[in-house]
Amino acid sequence: MALLTGAPRGTKDVLPSESYQWQYMEETLRKAAADFGFSEIRFPTFEHTELFLRSVGDTTDVVQKEMYTFEDKGGRSITLRPEGTASVARSFVEHSLFGAGLPVKVYYIAPNFRYEKPQAGRLREHHQFGVEYFGSERPEAEAEVIGLADTFLRRLGLNNLNVQLNSIGCHHCRPAFHKALQEYFKEHESELCPTCLERMERNPLRILDCKNESCAKIAEGAPIGLHYLCPECKEHFEMVQTYLREMGIDFTINPHIVRGLDYYVRTVFEFVSDAIGAQGTVCGGGRYDGLVSAIGGKDVPGLGFGSGIERLLLVMEAQGIKIPKPNGCDVFFAALGEETSLPVEKMIFQLRQLGISAERDTMGRGLKAQMKYADRIDAKYVVVIGEDELTNGLVHLKCMETGEQTECKLDIQEIAQWVKAHH
RNA sequence: GUGGGUGUAGCUCAGGUGGUUAGAGCGCCAGGUUGUGGCCCUGGAGGCCGUCGGUUCGAGUCCGAUCAUCCACCCCA
Numbered sequence: 133m134a135l136l137t138g139a140p141r142g143t144k145d146v147l148p149s150e151s152y153q154w155q156y157m158e159e160t161l162r163k164a165a166a167d168f169g170f171s172e173i174r175f176p177t178f179e180h181t182e183l184f185l186r187s188v189g190d191t192t193d194v195v196q197k198e199m200y201t202f203e204d205k206g207g208r209s210i211t212l213r214p215e216g217t218a219s220v221a222r223s224f225v226e227h228s229l230f231g232a233g234l235p236v237k238v239y240y241i242a243p244n245f246r247y248e249k250p251q252a253g254r255l256r257e258h259h260q261f262g263v264e265y266f267g268s269e270r271p272e273a274e275a276e277v278i279g280l281a282d283t284f285l286r287r288l289g290l291n292n293l294n295v296q297l298n299s300i301g302c303h304h305c306r307p308a309f310h311k312a313l314q315e316y317f318k319e320h321e322s323e324l325c326p327t328c329l330e331r332m333e334r335n336p337l338r339i340l341d342c343k344n345e346s347c348a349k350i351a352e353g354a355p356i357g358l359h360y361l362c363p364e365c366k367e368h369f370e371m372v373q374t375y376l377r378e379m380g381i382d383f384t385i386n387p388h389i390v391r392g393l394d395y396y397v398r399t400v401f402e403f404v405s406d407a408i409g410a411q412g413t414v415c416g417g418g419r420y421d422g423l424v425s426a427i428g429g430k431d432v433p434g435l436g437f438g439s440g441i442e443r444l445l446l447v448m449e450a451q452g453i454k455i456p457k458p459n460g461c462d463v464f465f466a467a468l469g470e471e472t473s474l475p476v477e478k479m480i481f482q483l484r485q486l487g488i489s490a491e492r493d494t495m496g497r498g499l500k501a502q503m504k505y506a507d508r509i510d511a512k513y514v515v516v517i518g519e520d521e522l523t524n525g526l527v528h529l530k531c532m533e534t535g536e537q538t539e540c541k542l543d544i545q546e547i548a549q550w551v552k553a554h555h
Numbered sequence: 556g557u558g559g560g561u562g563u564a565g566c567u568c569a570g571g572u573g574g575u576u577a578g579a580g581c582g583c584c585a586g587g588u589u590g591u592g593g594c595c596c597u598g599g600a601g602g603c604c605g606u607c608g609g610u611u612c613g614a615g616u617c618c619g620a621u622c623a624u625c626c627a628c629c630c631c632a
Binding site: 518 | 556557584585586588589590591592593622623624625626627628629630631632
């Protein structure tokens, strides 16, 4: 593909014929966030590379092989944001947002960049709706955040998602679990796949998620993380579940879900669809109590989620959920003869100033073609105007849906009134 | 990064074993009503057959490479 006429790999244009879907999506997300008391935050598209090393974790795949990193002209190492939480945490610390009182509840809709191999539901630039909730270490915070996720997904019509919940423990109880896992898998070393052998050292949790038959079989008998939770984590996890049950949010506990970002502790969760292939996680998040202090801020707990907008749209399409199309043009002027051009341009200009969407032909087409065009742009009314109408001061307003024509004075206020009353 | 499928008109796709001007449907434009859309009919425009190289008298068709795309692994939204 030519460099000039092909978008970079893994990126997508949102075309004029589909942008209304994004607008609908964004409106729905903003409304849900507002209902739950979250305010929008905006942040730069790039950050100092160091931020992601410290927050996401320098052993994660995201950091190790997926970041768009470059040196700017001032010699700084800059990285295109691969995820939103780090930026929000940075901003939280930089501007001492806790100063306005906790909790701090923010949301964002922003693009993320990861150098990945594109596939269904996976792009190099994708957009996320994310929320972050700072200040509370109590399970109520989970109820708020997961409650918001459940709500906006339902409002979009996605009501058959699988909600998966897990607790991966805290800094106190996780090491014991890691050790137990490593000991268990060491015994079955010979039956593990090569990738899992590599995972043994760095992240034995991942072996639990391996799809390889032999590995999966071994994983079945592996120690279960939930058994290793310290009393505090256990209590916390129980309470999260109690809240969700009380709120009527169905979930399944999946001890195998492990998030790929290092900052997570305790609660992790995913909303998964089976409608769009292998990349079915449509919303994922969890708690990150140590994150803010890890990048140099106070020890403020937090949690949040990210939700991929492209994936949400894919699921909606797969499930046949129709997104309402915006209204077309209110009134189209089909003009005949050169002498009508000037007055028509003036009239649609005046109508537009009144907040009415008015259109005309600028392609020099005949009447029939103009009617066709009016039909295509979904015009509600058409005014046919030629020499006669111009001299008589009377026109017919044709309703495109019924075909009915109504006589009307050739007067902006009259036409505006009619269109407003009948749209 | 690894593996498999696919690249022909704006879109969805036909084009047995290589053979002259590369097709259809939809869409677009024009006409059939010289002042009225949707349905119907007629005509038209539109194609470096992804790209580069090779085999051959001859390549959309065969081979190689490359790029893109789709799917899976991996990872994540």
